[in-house]
Amino acid sequence: MFSKTNIWKILIGLSSFGIILAIYLFYNFLARPAMESCYVNSTVNCDAVTKGVLSTLFGIPVSLIGLTGYIIILLSSIYKKKKLVLGMSTFGMIFCLSITYQEIFVLKVICPVCLTCQIVMLLVFLLAIKLNLNKK
Numbered sequence: 001m002f003s004k005t006n007i008w009k010i011l012i013g014l015s016s017f018g019i020i021l022a023i024y025l026f027y028n029f030l031a032r033p034a035m036e037s038c039y040v041n042s043t044v045n046c047d048a049v050t051k052g053v054l055s056t057l058f059g060i061p062v063s064l065i066g067l068t069g070y071i072i073i074l075l076s077s078i079y080k081k082k083k084l085v086l087g088m089s090t091f092g093m094i095f096c097l098s099i100t101y102q103e104i105f106v107l108k109v110i111c112p113v114c115l116t117c118q119i120v121m122l123l124v125f126l127l128a129i130k131l132n133l134n135k136k
Helices: 004-030 062-078 080-107 114-131
Strands: none
Touching: 004 062, 004 114, 062 080, 080 114
């Protein structure tokens, strides 16, 4: 269905989009923008992840962890390191699922940008599996 070349190109595009999303979340962590495009209401907003209890892990901004992960995935995709892409996307999926669980079931908040990041990571993960299952 997808050639290896196309998968690498899609991975580069997805990780680039993930970087943009992570930069947005990191910017929201660092500053309070005048216009908060992510705020819909008290249940649908990004504040739980950018300003609340989920904003840091061991003192490191969660958005910065995501940004670093997407950058590593981008570089791994450019240099066609399929095992590293699989490893990073596996970590990313576990990390995203943990954050999503806490958002929805503990804080009862949905972060639209975070959900988009999680969908991107899921697609990266699935493509990484496909690359690693291919024997060629």
